[in-house]
Amino acid sequence: xxxxxxxxxxxxxxxxxxxxxxxxxxxxxxxxxxxxxxxxxxxxxxxxxxxxxxxxxxxxxxxxxxxxxxxxxxxxxxxxxxxxxxxxxxxxxxxxxxxxxxxxxxxxxxxxxxxxxxxxxxxxxxxxxxxxxxxxxxxxxxxxxxxxxxxxxxxxxxxxxxxxxxxxxxxxxxxxxxxxxxxxxxxxxxxxxxxxx
Numbered sequence: 001x002x003x004x005x006x007x008x009x010x011x012x013x014x015x016x017x018x019x020x021x022x023x024x025x026x027x028x029x030x031x032x033x034x035x036x037x038x039x040x041x042x043x044x045x046x047x048x049x050x051x052x053x054x055x056x057x058x059x060x061x062x063x064x065x066x067x068x069x070x071x072x073x074x075x076x077x078x079x080x081x082x083x084x085x086x087x088x089x090x091x092x093x094x095x096x097x098x099x100x101x102x103x104x105x106x107x108x109x110x111x112x113x114x115x116x117x118x119x120x121x122x123x124x125x126x127x128x129x130x131x132x133x134x135x136x137x138x139x140x141x142x143x144x145x146x147x148x149x150x151x152x153x154x155x156x157x158x159x160x161x162x163x164x165x166x167x168x169x170x171x172x173x174x175x176x177x178x179x180x181x182x183x184x185x186x187x188x189x190x191x192x193x194x195x196x197x
Contacts, residue, residue, distance in 0.1 A: 054119030125176030136165035
């Protein structure tokens with residue numbers, strides 16, 4: 001199951017570092033230019049800050065989901081899997097969805113982005129992954145509680161159902177990561193355009 005105390009690097013942490021570099025570049029890009037270029041650079045820096053803040057808000061959920069995915073690659077018994085789902089649930093419950101929604105709305109308005117590319121879109125994908133892991137947990141738990149009716153809780157239709165939910169969760173995690181990456185890419189493009197103004 002790996003070392004649960006060891007932090008794994010996350011894609012969002014890397015995105016945060018890129019956003020930080022973009023923010024610094026945006027703040028310094030207007031030096032020596034007229035006020036318009038400096039204002040555009042400051043706007044780009046504020047947007048970069050919003051992207052980073054939103055990514056920071058969903059990062060703990062993303063980390064919990066990727067840890068769960070990694071642990072599944074090694075193999076888990078039901079007890080360890082149920083604890084993993086509880087860890088994801090705790091991370092999910094700590095997300096300030098109102099802040100994510102407000103930041104996403106602000107970012108969409110500022111950049112005329114689509115909801116698909118915002119942090120809220122990533123949050124929806126991560127929520128879908130959590131729900132898939134939770135459905136798999138319910139299916140597996142129900143089988144164990146009624147083992148005499150099922151006979152085998154790791155194979156057959158129960159195993160297939162659990163595996164299908166894990167596959168959905170994996171796809172949803174990847175979708176969330178792509179959505180966050182698009183936010184950073186859009187921010188970088190906007191910063192480059194404002195620096196050239």
